[in-house]
Amino acid sequence: DIVMTQTPLSSPVTLGQSASISCRSSQSLVHSDGNTYLSWLQQRPGQPPRLLIYKISNRFSGVPDRFSGSGAGTDFTLKISRVEAEDVGVYYCMQTTQFPLTFGGGTRVEIK
Amino acid sequence: QEQLVESGGGVVQPGRSLTLSCGASGFTFRSYGMHWIRQAPGKGLEWVATIWFDGSKKYYADSVKGRFIVSRDNPENTLYLQMSSLRVEDTAVYYCARLVGPAGGEVTDPWGPGIPVTVSS
Numbered sequence: 001d002i003v004m005t006q007t008p009l010s011s012p013v014t015l016g017q018s019a020s021i022s023c024r025s026s027q028s029l030v031h032s033d034g035n036t037y038l039s040w041l042q043q044r045p046g047q048p049p050r051l052l053i054y055k056i057s058n059r060f061s062g063v064p065d066r067f068s069g070s071g072a073g074t075d076f077t078l079k080i081s082r083v084e085a086e087d088v089g090v091y092y093c094m095q096t097t098q099f100p101l102t103f104g105g106g107t108r109v110e111i112k
Numbered sequence: 113q114e115q116l117v118e119s120g121g122g123v124v125q126p127g128r129s130l131t132l133s134c135g136a137s138g139f140t141f142r143s144y145g146m147h148w149i150r151q152a153p154g155k156g157l158e159w160v161a162t163i164w165f166d167g168s169k170k171y172y173a174d175s176v177k178g179r180f181i182v183s184r185d186n187p188e189n190t191l192y193l194q195m196s197s198l199r200v201e202d203t204a205v206y207y208c209a210r211l212v213g214p215a216g217g218e219v220t221d222p223w224g225p226g227i228p229v230t231v232s233s
Contacts, residue, residue, distance in 0.1 A: 051221040096216030101159035
C-alpha cells in the first residue's frame with residue numbers, strides 16, 4: 001500500500017499570510033498512463049471533504065486561485081496564499097493512482 | 113446540480129448488519145464509478161470501497177474485505193454498501209463520492225454530506 005505522510009500536523013497562520021502543506025508518498029504516484037493522481041481536499045468543521053486540487057496542480061471548479069498545488073513523483077505541496085478565515089479546516093492529500101486509495105493524515109489550518 | 117445523499121445509517125450492535133444507500137441526482141449516474149469513504153470520530157479519511165460505472169470491477173480495503181459488499185442499481189441511480197459482521201471499529205461517518213477518470217479517479221467529486229454509523233452494544 002502507498003503510505004501518504006503529511007506535514008505539519010497543524011499550521012497556525014496569520015490572516016493574509018501564506019500556509020504551506022507537504023505530502024510525501026512512499027512510492028511514485030506516476031500512473032502507467034503518465035499522469036500523477038494526487039489530489040488535495042479541504043474539510044471545514046462539520047462539513048464533508050471538498051476537492052480543491054487534482055492531478056497535482058489543477059484547481060477544481062470554483063476553487064479560488066489562492067490555492068495552488070505543486071510537486072512531482074513522491075513529493076507534493078499545497079500552498080494557500082493570503083489565508084482567509086474561511087480557509088480554517090483540515091487539509092488532506094489523497095492518492096488515486098493505485099488501489100487501495102490512501103490519504104495523508106491531515107493538516108489542521110487555524111488562524112493565529 | 114450534481115448531488116449525492118447517503119441514507120440508512122444508525123446504531124447497530126456488533127456482529128449485526130446494515131445497508132447504506134447513496135442516491136445520485138443531477139448527473140448520469142451509470143457513467144461514473146463511485147467510492148465509499150469513511151471517517152471515524154475525530155480521525156482522518158479512510159477509503160472503503162470502489163465500484164466501476166457498470167459494476168464490473170469492485171475494490172475493497174483490507175479492513176472490510178469479506179464483510180462489506182458494494183453494489184449499484186443504475187436505473188435507480190443508487191449506490192449501496194452492505195455491511196455485515198460489523199465491529200466497533202466500523203463506527204464512522206460514511207461518505208459516498210463520485211470518481212471521474214481512470215485509475216481510482218482523476219477527480220473525486222461531488223461528495224455526499226455523510227451518514228453516521230455507530231456500532232455499539
